[in-house]
Amino acid sequence: MEALRNKARELLAAGTVKVVIGYERGSAGAARAVFVRDAARAGSLIFDETCRQNLAVYLMKPEVRRLGKAALVAAPAALRTVLQLAAENQVQDGGLLLLAPENGGVAVLAELSAVEARVAAQDPEPGREEREELARYEAMTLEQRRDFWQEQFARCSKCYACRAACPLCYCARCTVECNQPQWIPVPAHDLGNLEWNVMRAMHLAGRCIDCGDCSRACPAGIPLHLLNRKLIAVVRGSFAFRAGRAAKSDNALSTFRPDDPEDFIR
Amino acid sequence: MARIGVFICHCGENISATVDVARVAAEAAKIPGVVHSVDYKYMCSDPGQQLVKTAIQEKGLTGVVVAACSPRMHEPTFRRACAEAGLNPFLCEMANIREHCSWVHEKGEATTQKAVDIVRTLVAKVKKNKALQPIQVPVTKTALVLGGGIAGIQAALDIANAGHKVILVEKGPSIGGHMSQLSETFPTLDCSQCILTPRMVEVAQHANITLHSYSELEGLDGFIGNFKARIRRKARSLDEKLCTGCGLCTQKCPTRKIPSEFDAGLGTRPAIYVPFPQAVPNKPVIDREHCTYYRTGKCRLCEKVCPTQAIRFDQADEIIEADVGAVVVATGFDVKHADFFPEYGYGKYKDVIDGLQFERLASASGPTLGEIRRPSDGRVPETVAFIACAGSRDSAKGIEYCSKICCMYTAKHAMLYRHKVHHGRPVVFYMDIRAGGKMYEEFVRRAMEEDGVQYVRGRVSRVYERGGKLVVKGADTLLGARPVEFEADLVVLATAGVAQPNAEDLAQRLHVSYDAHRFYAEAHPKLRPVETNTAGIFLAGACQAPKDIPESVAQASGAAAKVGALFSQSQLVREPLIAVVDRQAPPVYSSCSGCFLCQGACPYQAIEREEIRGRDGQLIKTVAKVNPGLCQGCGTCVALCRSKSIDIQGYSHEQVYSEVLALLNRGERDG
Amino acid sequence: MDNELRSIDHEGLGTLFSRWRAGGRRILAPRRENEKTDFAEVQAPGEACLDPVQTAQSAKSAVFPRVEELFAYRRRDGLVELRERDLADLPATVLFGVRPCDAAALAGLAAILNWDTADRLFSARREKLAVVAVSCTRSDERCFCTSVGGGPGARTGSDLLLTDLGGGGYLVETVSDRGRALLAGAEDLLRPAAGREKDKESRLARVEKRFDPERVRAALQSLFDDEVFWTEQSLRCLGCGACAYVCPTCACFDIQDEDGRRLRCWDSCGHALFTLHTSGHNPRPLQSQRWRQRLMHKFSYMPERQEALGCVGCGRCSRACPVDMDILEHLLAVAEAKP
Amino acid sequence: MAEFDPKIVAFVCNWCTYAGADLTGTSRMKYSPQVSVIRFPCTGRIDFMLLLKAFAGGADGVIVSGCHPNDCHYSSGNFHARRRWIVFRGLLDFLGIDVRRVRFSWVSAAEGAKWAQLVNETAEQVRALGPHRSYQRLRGLGVG
Numbered sequence A: 001m002e003a004l005r006n007k008a009r010e011l012l013a014a015g016t017v018k019v020v021i022g023y024e025r026g027s028a029g030a031a032r033a034v035f036v037r038d039a040a041r042a043g044s045l046i047f048d049e050t051c052r053q054n055l056a057v058y059l060m061k062p063e064v065r066r067l068g069k070a071a072l073v074a075a076p077a078a079l080r081t082v083l084q085l086a087a088e089n090q091v092q093d094g095g096l097l098l099l100a101p102e103n104g105g106v107a108v109l110a111e112l113s114a115v116e117a118r119v120a121a122q123d124p125e126p127g128r129e130e131r132e133e134l135a136r137y138e139a140m141t142l143e144q145r146r147d148f149w150q151e152q153f154a155r156c157s158k159c160y161a162c163r164a165a166c167p168l169c170y171c172a173r174c175t176v177e178c179n180q181p182q183w184i185p186v187p188a189h190d191l192g193n194l195e196w197n198v199m200r201a202m203h204l205a206g207r208c209i210d211c212g213d214c215s216r217a218c219p220a221g222i223p224l225h226l227l228n229r230k231l232i233a234v235v236r237g238s239f240a241f242r243a244g245r246a247a248k249s250d251n252a253l254s255t256f257r258p259d260d261p262e263d264f265i266r
Numbered sequence B: 001m002a003r004i005g006v007f008i009c010h011c012g013e014n015i016s017a018t019v020d021v022a023r024v025a026a027e028a029a030k031i032p033g034v035v036h037s038v039d040y041k042y043m044c045s046d047p048g049q050q051l052v053k054t055a056i057q058e059k060g061l062t063g064v065v066v067a068a069c070s071p072r073m074h075e076p077t078f079r080r081a082c083a084e085a086g087l088n089p090f091l092c093e094m095a096n097i098r099e100h101c102s103w104v105h106e107k108g109e110a111t112t113q114k115a116v117d118i119v120r121t122l123v124a125k126v127k128k129n130k131a132l133q134p135i136q137v138p139v140t141k142t143a144l145v146l147g148g149g150i151a152g153i154q155a156a157l158d159i160a161n162a163g164h165k166v167i168l169v170e171k172g173p174s175i176g177g178h179m180s181q182l183s184e185t186f187p188t189l190d191c192s193q194c195i196l197t198p199r200m201v202e203v204a205q206h207a208n209i210t211l212h213s214y215s216e217l218e219g220l221d222g223f224i225g226n227f228k229a230r231i232r233r234k235a236r237s238l239d240e241k242l243c244t245g246c247g248l249c250t251q252k253c254p255t256r257k258i259p260s261e262f263d264a265g266l267g268t269r270p271a272i273y274v275p276f277p278q279a280v281p282n283k284p285v286i287d288r289e290h291c292t293y294y295r296t297g298k299c300r301l302c303e304k305v306c307p308t309q310a311i312r313f314d315q316a317d318e319i320i321e322a323d324v325g326a327v328v329v330a331t332g333f334d335v336k337h338a339d340f341f342p343e344y345g346y347g348k349y350k351d352v353i354d355g356l357q358f359e360r361l362a363s364a365s366g367p368t369l370g371e372i373r374r375p376s377d378g379r380v381p382e383t384v385a386f387i388a389c390a391g392s393r394d395s396a397k398g399i400e401y402c403s404k405i406c407c408m409y410t411a412k413h414a415m416l417y418r419h420k421v422h423h424g425r426p427v428v429f430y431m432d433i434r435a436g437g438k439m440y441e442e443f444v445r446r447a448m449e450e451d452g453v454q455y456v457r458g459r460v461s462r463v464y465e466r467g468g469k470l471v472v473k474g475a476d477t478l479l480g481a482r483p484v485e486f487e488a489d490l491v492v493l494a495t496a497g498v499a500q501p502n503a504e505d506l507a508q509r510l511h512v513s514y515d516a517h518r519f520y521a522e523a524h525p526k527l528r529p530v531e532t533n534t535a536g537i538f539l540a541g542a543c544q545a546p547k548d549i550p551e552s553v554a555q556a557s558g559a560a561a562k563v564g565a566l567f568s569q570s571q572l573v574r575e576p577l578i579a580v581v582d583r584q585a586p587p588v589y590s591s592c593s594g595c596f597l598c599q600g601a602c603p604y605q606a607i608e609r610e611e612i613r614g615r616d617g618q619l620i621k622t623v624a625k626v627n628p629g630l631c632q633g634c635g636t637c638v639a640l641c642r643s644k645s646i647d648i649q650g651y652s653h654e655q656v657y658s659e660v661l662a663l664l665n666r667g668e669r670d671g
Numbered sequence C: 001m002d003n004e005l006r007s008i009d010h011e012g013l014g015t016l017f018s019r020w021r022a023g024g025r026r027i028l029a030p031r032r033e034n035e036k037t038d039f040a041e042v043q044a045p046g047e048a049c050l051d052p053v054q055t056a057q058s059a060k061s062a063v064f065p066r067v068e069e070l071f072a073y074r075r076r077d078g079l080v081e082l083r084e085r086d087l088a089d090l091p092a093t094v095l096f097g098v099r100p101c102d103a104a105a106l107a108g109l110a111a112i113l114n115w116d117t118a119d120r121l122f123s124a125r126r127e128k129l130a131v132v133a134v135s136c137t138r139s140d141e142r143c144f145c146t147s148v149g150g151g152p153g154a155r156t157g158s159d160l161l162l163t164d165l166g167g168g169g170y171l172v173e174t175v176s177d178r179g180r181a182l183l184a185g186a187e188d189l190l191r192p193a194a195g196r197e198k199d200k201e202s203r204l205a206r207v208e209k210r211f212d213p214e215r216v217r218a219a220l221q222s223l224f225d226d227e228v229f230w231t232e233q234s235l236r237c238l239g240c241g242a243c244a245y246v247c248p249t250c251a252c253f254d255i256q257d258e259d260g261r262r263l264r265c266w267d268s269c270g271h272a273l274f275t276l277h278t279s280g281h282n283p284r285p286l287q288s289q290r291w292r293q294r295l296m297h298k299f300s301y302m303p304e305r306q307e308a309l310g311c312v313g314c315g316r317c318s319r320a321c322p323v324d325m326d327i328l329e330h331l332l333a334v335a336e337a338k339p
Numbered sequence D: 001m002a003e004f005d006p007k008i009v010a011f012v013c014n015w016c017t018y019a020g021a022d023l024t025g026t027s028r029m030k031y032s033p034q035v036s037v038i039r040f041p042c043t044g045r046i047d048f049m050l051l052l053k054a055f056a057g058g059a060d061g062v063i064v065s066g067c068h069p070n071d072c073h074y075s076s077g078n079f080h081a082r083r084r085w086i087v088f089r090g091l092l093d094f095l096g097i098d099v100r101r102v103r104f105s106w107v108s109a110a111e112g113a114k115w116a117q118l119v120n121e122t123a124e125q126v127r128a129l130g131p132h133r134s135y136q137r138l139r140g141l142g143v144g
Helices: A002-016 A039-044 A053-061 A078-086 A112-122 A128-141 A143-154 A159-163 A192-202 A213-217 A225-239 B022-028 B048-057 B069-085 B099-104 B107-129 B150-159 B193-204 B248-252 B293-298 B301-305 B357-362 B406-422 B440-449 B502-509 B549-567 B597-601 B636-640 B653-663 C012-024 C100-113 C120-127 C177-183 C213-222 C226-235 C242-245 C287-306 C316-320 C327-336 D017-026 D048-056 D077-094 D111-131
Strands: A019-026 A031-036 A070-075 A096-102 A105-109 B004-009 B036-040 B063-068 B092-096 B133-137 B142-146 B165-169 B207-210 B213-221 B226-233 B320-324 B326-329 B334-335 B352-354 B382-392 B425-430 B454-457 B461-468 B469-476 B482-488 B490-495 B497-499 B537-539 B571-574 B580-583 B607-613 B619-626 B646-648 C006-008 C023-033 C036-042 C066-078 C079-084 C092-098 C127-136 C160-164 C170-174 C188-192 C253-258 C260-264 D008-013 D034-041 D059-068 D104-105
Touching: A002 A019, A002 A039, A002 A096, A002 A105, A002 C079, A019 A039, A019 B036, A019 B502, A019 C023, A031 B036, A039 B497, A053 A070, A053 A078, A070 A078, A078 B490, A078 C242, A096 B549, A105 A112, A112 B461, A112 C213, A128 B454, A143 A192, A143 D017, A159 A213, A159 B497, A192 D048, A213 A225, A213 C079, A225 B502, A225 D077, B004 B048, B004 B107, B022 B036, B022 B063, B022 B107, B022 B425, B036 B048, B036 C170, B048 B063, B048 B619, B063 B069, B063 B107, B069 B092, B069 B607, B069 D017, B092 B099, B092 B107, B092 C287, B099 B107, B099 D017, B107 B653, B107 D034, B142 B150, B150 B165, B150 B193, B150 B207, B150 B549, B165 B226, B193 B207, B193 D017, B213 B502, B213 C023, B226 B326, B352 B357, B352 B580, B357 B490, B382 B406, B382 B461, B382 B497, B406 B425, B406 B440, B425 B469, B469 C100, B469 C213, B537 B549, B537 C213, B580 B619, B580 C170, B597 B636, B636 B646, B636 D077, B653 D034, B653 D048, C012 C023, C012 C177, C012 C213, C023 C213, C092 C100, C100 C127, C100 C287, C120 C127, C127 C177, C160 C177, C170 C177, C213 C287, C213 C327, C226 C287, C242 C316, C287 C327, C316 C327, D008 D017, D008 D048, D017 D034, D017 D111, D034 D111, D059 D111, D077 D104, D104 D111
Parallel strands: A019 A070, A070 A096, B004 B036, B004 B063, B063 B092, B142 B165, B142 B326, B165 B207, B326 B537, B352 B490, B382 B425, B382 B490, B425 B454, C023 C092, C092 C127, C127 C160, D008 D034, D008 D059, D059 D104
Antiparallel strands: A019 A031, A096 A105, B133 B571, B213 B226, B226 B320, B334 B497, B461 B469, B469 B482, B580 B646, B607 B619, C006 C170, C006 C188, C023 C036, C066 C079, C066 C260, C160 C170, C253 C260
């Protein structure tokens, strides 16, 4: 933690970056984002298991962008996010620094190639609980899954916290905001909620880097990350593609292989 | 408020026999926005079309739905009729109630109901149609031809003779390509040079053709009708204007032992050289890699002997830019050689050569002046083994395809050998004989029957030396795979034809796609064989796949015809059914976030990046932009775009969305 | 009004529930479902879960549903036919187990929805709603009801106010006629509160008063144009609508037409789309401006226009916020700001 | 379950399947009238949202059909579509929506008979599955 604070001080003092986006201790013991612009304030930075938010989400926020070149305290998910954002032309190489805390110290990643190397080294595979969690739902009958999700979506109030918390939901205009035609019904009724959630999952297919912030943000406690995980599995299984691994990469759905599986097409 | 006219056709009885057309018309009249609905026996007849025109004028229709046959049949007819009546043709839609309804269902309520559904669907669509104007793209009437082989030459001449300017770029010092290396050509056995050189000269002298030999394409930007080509003219170390091609320099050059590319390594050439006597242009080039002066800083003999002081040792490469409207890629092929066939002793034994080398041996202008003498000791070979399919059709070698020309030139080689060495014994080892083509089969038969060439069906397993002879081990599969051993003085491998070494690199400069074997990909394997997926770039000759001369020439003329068609107007006019990226007034500018996933999906490289800048020149955002010259309107980008920032004219979000809702009887209720 | 203190034991409460239901009332109470506790219909007190300091969602949907049909219409031979929403089908409801802050929030909602003209649907639902609040014996660091005129045992907005006597049932305060009606014929279940039972205060949670809303109101007015302040305050905010949707007093809505029905749906001033004009112009393009609007509306505009606060200090927004925008912290910042 | 007439929407590309369906007509082959076609330039153009709209609108089944691989008029639109459907099917199934109601097929301009067969099979399948109530019930629910 000290290493992180010192690095932040150093970068700010030297003017290498204008802001360090990191975590501080928030209310009720929670960790939360902080935007340190003054070396003297770097002392408030923390990094521990309570620091779960994917801070990369702030890279897309205009007010934050205006602060100037940033250093981002990056947990593994944030690193993958940055690579995916780069692949989608949302961040430029050298445009920001990544501070990756590692056993007591902190690694400073300036080039995306370095980020790629680190992500490759971490190569986060879904953990056992994660795989079992997904398997549990896959093992249900069709009706059970239908009832489960209908019950879940019935609690959705379309507050769009899932969208706001997702660093890859950066569209200048979201499909739900299109009203000619009105693709997604605005009301938070069962159909509107289903369509919103289907669209959200589809639009993240091949892009989601599995940080889980959608579920953490949902005030109704809907396990949205399951939808993304399911599609991550499909995309990986069918196209051997994983998002957030390379700074220059096509999207799984903007490319194809002539021999993609088509057993379902007759 | 929409004013839609609906016109139901009986198509004689083709529709009215199973569909209650009167009821369809009545139901259609009830659809909000429909102000006119009639049925008629033959809508496509003149009086039928007149009904539409009159209604447009008298009822002031804003949209027309003709419920009749398939749009693939009569959409143009009725769109024309609408245009004649002053209604934008793209405000006319066809409801297919014949092929998709009356012909495929029994007479009855369900069938009539379906017809009504179809009409309602198309009414809903047409309400959302927009008046569209055809797209016009200016065309620069100059063609760029890449490659000066027979395909490039043919394309250049055809285009030039059609009255258009041509820039012909050849990477070597002379045009002529592989054909200029050949001795005789099948199936007529006329001398290759004799039929080729006149064409080469014609190119050199043609008023419409600018030839850049010893040059390569550096880059290509732009799009159909409006390309910008950057061409690197490599330094010949020579002022071509002053050089008279007298040849003194090449005679005096002290460095003479350089293997000649033209003679496929069987002959030699000096460091300053003209690849072959009939070269076009007939101007030497200094091979800086071997030239003594460039290596040691001394010599400059050529400079001293040159009567016109044309030598320029300090000459540098020159990049020239050219505006062109179309590109013909005719960069040809390469033959597999080097150590690709260790089992056949190639590169180990001097007397194992490839087909191209045999061509040089057989050529009157070749290193042996046309006498068949083997490389090792110059003896005339008594026995020659020809091995077909050397590499081709051999997945083990990574080449599954058939190189197509080998069967024919192997027969030719065997024949030429017999004609030159009467007592010689040619044996051809083959897998199958592919002699499809005019006079081809006859030609092969002649080799077997008249010239007594022995054909043995079977793959050769290996070739090794034994007492000055090359032992060819194989099997005769026609004789129950009986092992065959044949002692040859010379072995000729019909090696596979492959793509040029730099094929990918060029493809990327051109933004054209290529197949697994790096041959350039045609836009459609059957229907668009000379086009690439990049509009305005065409293919000719063996850069697309192995081809013989007549095929290459035919494709070259085909490509030339495509170019001619493109150049026949000063404006390229295209249907406006293309994708468009959302643009809005400030402060939004565009709903596009510039993720450019669409760019990856576009099969036509039609999506460009546009930087939107404020008055102060400050970059506001970079967004996608569809190039109307390149977009073919498939709409893949439209379905991919998350923010719905791309839409496609003619099949817009609003159109298809309303269709779905209307079909399911849930269209907007307030008309 | 008669304010005598009585008590009821759990059994009695159960009987009361069945009588209410027998009388055609549906009962909404906090129910626990996978980690979250929210209002849902219950049959018996046992199904209700009063353990958490607060439910995740507020109870406002009882009078102001997430989506509601205002009226229906259809086209018939060129004319539009309207069908008013039938108010008779609105259920009589007992809202059981809300906290005093939520009870007070109903007044805040009314202040907005019935401001100039009474909102037909809201009023009808409110008419048919009886509020049985349960005062707070516990609170957490998010609670600040006492700073905004409420308290753990406050009676405003309740018809009945219960206070947990710790195992031995509840202390019952009858606050309104509607409350009295709820107890009509229930004398057999109630008995006068005796001795220590009367001492309600000692059972209540302690919620310290943190700021003076008037001070906040005044400060906000001078801070309106302080861009730096608002940008600082809202850098962390992601602009989702979670805070507004869990808030018991947020009443912003959007009007949608769907299948010939005019619907009123919850909306949030935190969403960029909320103020987007057709022209593309957005008077509040930045999240900082939208966060400012949230505080201004609750603590400046409402006091000025509706003479009511737009906040009851329930702290739900702070609990629901994915990025820890703790409203109390921000209000203190406002109160202490030196413009 | 009583016989019912399913509503089936077919999303087809203009160049192969639409033409194939035309051929079915010109060859006068008969098939179930419960299917209506919506024409697209290419399967690559078909937005997955449209399939949802079809279901929301009351469709009991959906057909999506275009050119066979390598026959796409635009060379790769159908390949992109194929990937989209692989993902979309995975999601529908995970959400408990019966993917047997969505039939994907390649029908070329020459396969008039295949089109007729595709429509009949799909109609049969959907008839066997019955009306898509579980989905249609969603509409308008949760409205106070």
